[in-house]
Amino acid sequence: MGKAARRLIVVIYLLALVVVPVALVFWNALKDGLGPVIEALTDPVVVHALQLTLIASLVSVVLNAVFGVGVSVLLVRYEFPGKRALNALIDLPLSVSPVVVGLSLVIVYNVRDGWFGAPLASLGIQVLFSLPGIILATTFISMPLVVREVVPVLQEQGTDQEQAARSLGAGGWTTFRRVTLPGIRWGVIYGVVLCFARSIGEFGAVKIVSGNLTGKTQTATLAVEQLYQNFNQAQAFTIAAVLAGAAIIIISVVAALRVRVERRGA
Amino acid sequence: MALKARAGWLAGVAVVVSMGLAACSSSADDATNSGGPGGGAELSIVAYSVAQAPNQAVQAAFAKTSDGEGVTWVESYGASGDQSRAVESGLKADYVHFSLGSDVTRLVDAGLVAEDWDQGANGGTVTRSVVVFAVRPGNPKNIQTWDDLVKDGVEIITPNPGSSGSARWNILAAWGAVTANGGSEDDAKAYTTELFNHIVSLPGSGREATSAFLAGTGDVLLSYENEAIAARQSGAELDYVVPDTTLQIDNPGTVTKDADPAAKAFLDFVLTPEAQAIYAGFGYRPVVDGVTLPEVEGANDPANPFPTPGTLLTIEDFGGWGEAKKKFFDEDTGIITQIQVETGKSS
Amino acid sequence: MTAALSDSKGAAPEGGRVLRTNPRSTLTRGAGLGLGVIVLWFSVLVLLPLAAVVAVAVNGGWEGFLTTLTNPQTAAAIELTVLTSLAVAVLNVAMGTLIAWVLVRERFRGSRLLEVIIDVPFALPTIVAGLVLLALYGPSSPIGVNVANTRTAVFLAFAFVTLPFVVRSVQPVLEQLDREAEQAAHSLGASAGVTFRRIVLPALIPAIAAGAALSFARGVSEYGSLVLLSGNLALRTEVTSVRMLTYVENGNLAAASVVATVLLFVALVVLVAIDLLQRWLVRRG
Numbered sequence: 076m077g078k079a080a081r082r083l084i085v086v087i088y089l090l091a092l093v094v095v096p097v098a099l100v101f102w103n104a105l106k107d108g109l110g111p112v113i114e115a116l117t118d119p120v121v122v123h124a125l126q127l128t129l130i131a132s133l134v135s136v137v138l139n140a141v142f143g144v145g146v147s148v149l150l151v152r153y154e155f156p157g158k159r160a161l162n163a164l165i166d167l168p169l170s171v172s173p174v175v176v177g178l179s180l181v182i183v184y185n186v187r188d189g190w191f192g193a194p195l196a197s198l199g200i201q202v203l204f205s206l207p208g209i210i211l212a213t214t215f216i217s218m219p220l221v222v223r224e225v226v227p228v229l230q231e232q233g234t235d236q237e238q239a240a241r242s243l244g245a246g247g248w249t250t251f252r253r254v255t256l257p258g259i260r261w262g263v264i265y266g267v268v269l270c271f272a273r274s275i276g277e278f279g280a281v282k283i284v285s286g287n288l289t290g291k292t293q294t295a296t297l298a299v300e301q302l303y304q305n306f307n308q309a310q311a312f313t314i315a316a317v318l319a320g321a322a323i324i325i326i327s328v329v330a331a332l333r334v335r336v337e338r339r340g341a
Numbered sequence: 342m343a344l345k346a347r348a349g350w351l352a353g354v355a356v357v358v359s360m361g362l363a364a365c366s367s368s369a370d371d372a373t374n375s376g377g378p379g380g381g382a383e384l385s386i387v388a389y390s391v392a393q394a395p396n397q398a399v400q401a402a403f404a405k406t407s408d409g410e411g412v413t414w415v416e417s418y419g420a421s422g423d424q425s426r427a428v429e430s431g432l433k434a435d436y437v438h439f440s441l442g443s444d445v446t447r448l449v450d451a452g453l454v455a456e457d458w459d460q461g462a463n464g465g466t467v468t469r470s471v472v473v474f475a476v477r478p479g480n481p482k483n484i485q486t487w488d489d490l491v492k493d494g495v496e497i498i499t500p501n502p503g504s505s506g507s508a509r510w511n512i513l514a515a516w517g518a519v520t521a522n523g524g525s526e527d528d529a530k531a532y533t534t535e536l537f538n539h540i541v542s543l544p545g546s547g548r549e550a551t552s553a554f555l556a557g558t559g560d561v562l563l564s565y566e567n568e569a570i571a572a573r574q575s576g577a578e579l580d581y582v583v584p585d586t587t588l589q590i591d592n593p594g595t596v597t598k599d600a601d602p603a604a605k606a607f608l609d610f611v612l613t614p615e616a617q618a619i620y621a622g623f624g625y626r627p628v629v630d631g632v633t634l635p636e637v638e639g640a641n642d643p644a645n646p647f648p649t650p651g652t653l654l655t656i657e658d659f660g661g662w663g664e665a666k667k668k669f670f671d672e673d674t675g676i677i678t679q680i681q682v683e684t685g686k687s688s
Numbered sequence: 689m690t691a692a693l694s695d696s697k698g699a700a701p702e703g704g705r706v707l708r709t710n711p712r713s714t715l716t717r718g719a720g721l722g723l724g725v726i727v728l729w730f731s732v733l734v735l736l737p738l739a740a741v742v743a744v745a746v747n748g749g750w751e752g753f754l755t756t757l758t759n760p761q762t763a764a765a766i767e768l769t770v771l772t773s774l775a776v777a778v779l780n781v782a783m784g785t786l787i788a789w790v791l792v793r794e795r796f797r798g799s800r801l802l803e804v805i806i807d808v809p810f811a812l813p814t815i816v817a818g819l820v821l822l823a824l825y826g827p828s829s830p831i832g833v834n835v836a837n838t839r840t841a842v843f844l845a846f847a848f849v850t851l852p853f854v855v856r857s858v859q860p861v862l863e864q865l866d867r868e869a870e871q872a873a874h875s876l877g878a879s880a881g882v883t884f885r886r887i888v889l890p891a892l893i894p895a896i897a898a899g900a901a902l903s904f905a906r907g908v909s910e911y912g913s914l915v916l917l918s919g920n921l922a923l924r925t926e927v928t929s930v931r932m933l934t935y936v937e938n939g940n941l942a943a944a945s946v947v948a949t950v951l952l953f954v955a956l957v958v959l960v961a962i963d964l965l966q967r968w969l970v971r972r973g
Contacts, residue, residue: 085802089806092848095824100816100820145726154712154713155713155720163963164730164735166959167738167955170955171738182737231864272811277813282419288416299816304390304549326811426936447939542919545915556826557834
């Protein structure tokens with residue numbers, strides 16, 4: 076198979092499967108002009124939904140970044156009993172249906188007979204149908220993403236510099252902060268970006284645990300669904316375009332920066 | 342050094358973004374709508390998705406009454422079953438409005454709603470509609486009766502009775518159309534089986550079915566009259582036919598046991614002619630007498646929007662939802678469940 | 689997949705650096721504490737809720753499991769979901785490897801753009817993906833292709849959401865691959881095809897397998913994009929996620945949990961199999 080043929084097949088496949096469908100999102104948003112777009116973006120309900128998505132996703136991202144880096148370092152640099160089990164389990168959240176995620180969180184946190192939900196409720200803490208539940212769901216489903224990006228980078232990096240630092244007397248934490256972390260920063264950044272993109276797009280699990288309270292626990296994806304179902308297609312596609320656009324832009328920027336840095340050899 | 346500069350740039354961006362977030366979040370804390378200026382109670386309404394716009398209009402009218410002055414609302418809308426289960430799992434609700442009675446029964450069993458919720462004059466019903474056929478503009482395949490649905494080449498779309506409680510109205514209507522006109526249970530079974538042979542899609546909810554129909558699936562959509570009218574009001578291109586024999590759809594609404602008293606006032610208001618007239622404007626049939634009907638845009642005849650069908654069945658003809666659920670929709674022995682499996686196997 | 693965690697660099701056959709002889713534990717106190725915290729966090733956030741689902745399923749006993757799994761609709765849904773995911777995984781193995789190859793070895797103008805495109809299925813909310821696939825490949829398709837409410841639609845949706853997995857698994861390995869062996873083969877007269885088949889491909893297999901496994905697991909769990917696209921026709925286009933919702937709607941949490949447990953089990957088996965496969969292949973060198 077010739078070079079040109081390979082290239083053609085790849086381009087056509089990606090066009091048909093990804094590019095054209097995504098372009099349609101933007102086209103549908105702008106089809107009726109800027110009016111519905113502006114209407115959507117200034118509606119307080121929509122604004123709140125976007126803010127809620129942003130906040131929940133940022134919290135998830137921070138939690139998963141810390142967890143992700145920690146797990147990666149442990150998996151790559153250390154040996155311990157159960158390491159292989161942990162390694163295999165880490166990918167589990169990516170394989171779980173959002174319906175199951177929502178279901179499992181409801182079983183554990185529901186106020187009436189949930190394992191945690193009942194005792195928490197007596198303390199006045201509500202998990203389901205409020206922000207903590209949403210954060211739990213989005214953190215769950217995007218958990219492996221940072222780990223998957225950082226582990227190969229960490230493996231690639233090797234321990235030479237770390238060993239050098241140790242032999243010069245640096246403690247574990249200092250070594251980590253000043254040698255390991257800077258070395259893996261692009262893996263971390265890219266993992267964080269993917270994690271963020273996945274979180275702002277989560278729908279199924281959040282739908283079940285959030286209660287969809289308009290203006291309180293309705294995330295951007297839930298708002299898309301509600302608008303679409305209320306015959307408000309232009310506004311629905313507007314938010315969809317905002318979500319998709321934001322994620323695409325961030326991924327592109329990071330990818331471009333990463334290439335430039337690697338080319339410079341930094 | 343380039344590295345430090347970039348780090349500084351990223352840090353700067355982070356600071357700006359977080360400042361922006363802080364500024365935004367303080368200003369738009371609760372973006373809920375419909376309600377007066379502070380002072381009144383904050384009521385939580387949990388309802389099924391189709392009722393959103395109508396309820397908001399009624400809430401606005403309620404705010405103008407003495408009981409409703411200053412009342413603010415926290416609202417949640419979604420599929421009827423999902424909403425009912427959410428309340429069961431702890432979603433706070435003062436007033437609930439669902440698509441069918443069994444979604445309230447679930448809450449009664451959970452101890453959240455009083456057992457006598459449906460003993461009032463209206464039997465617990467707050468909005469009402471009938472099962473209709475939604476067709477393409479001009480009704481090109483001339484679908485008027487239940488028999489027309491199973492003619493050669495007709496493709497039907499209806500919400501999935503398996504996963505959506507409110508989808509069950511449509512299927513029961515089909516069954517009832519046979520038995521109410523002299524057919525035996527076997528005839529009804531044969532007809533319903535044929536119906537399922539013509540079904541090309543079973544979306545998860547009534548709204549999803551409407552969306553799918555408007556996107557081009559099927560020749561006829563089994564739907565609710567108020568849903569068809571609402572779609573037309575939003576500019577959707579469809580016509581609808583009220584079949585001669587059809588089922589009356591009763592949507593229950595009630596307050597929860599721990600509800601704020603203002604919720605009871607709202608329920609009472611909902612059952613007044615004034616509120617029912619507002620619902621009528623959205624395509625619902627009134628549940629009380631003495632309602633002056635407005636011109637209902639989107640209805641087949643806005644001046645006479647709710648023609649009485651020849652034979653109007655109610656859920657009582659099926660023994661109530663408790664009976665119907667067991668007989669028709671039990672997941673192993675239900676008649677409809679079995680038909681769904683049979684027709685699936687034979688394709 | 690968190691790549692083969694042997695001590696060698698990635699999965700390259702060159703062996704890489706073997707740094708230690710696998711003692712039982714090399715944890716320092718700080719690392720041990722960190723591990724404890726991490727395991728606790730992971731357990732509370734992920735393992736516990738999933739265990740709760742399994743607990744509810746197991747509560748119904750073996751009869752509960754059997755009754756649910758022998759229900760024709762459920763069995764059909766599981767079969768459809770698993771088989772379609774497998775088929776899509778196979779497609780992704782072929783297309784994913786091809787795309788990775790073109791991106792790494794045959795850079796052309798605009799190939800960087802393709803890199804971003806490949807990550808887009810991550811970025812797009814699944815419900816939006818469904819809307820858009822419906823617009824393009826449904827009844828109102830501008831190009832006249834209508835696969836809505838068919839098994840092809842399920843295949844299409846799965847292909848969309850699983851696109852990135854094999855590509856992004858294979859790409860880093862391909863980038864790191866030492867070209868010496870290939871160049872040697874070429875100088876000895878081997879054609880490009882033979883070189884690829886006998887030198888490059890074996891090196892890529894662990895990564896391909898890992899990506900395929902993730903693709904499969906992701907497909908099996910898909911929900912949002914199918915909401916409008918598949919039609920949920922019993923025994924024909926109904927997937928397991930929808931089937932679970934039906935059980936939940938009927939108040940049968942136990943049966944829903946049974947289906948969920950079966951899927952979890954399938955996902956675990958796949959993940960473990962890949963882990964073993966990678967170990968075996970790396971040990972073989």
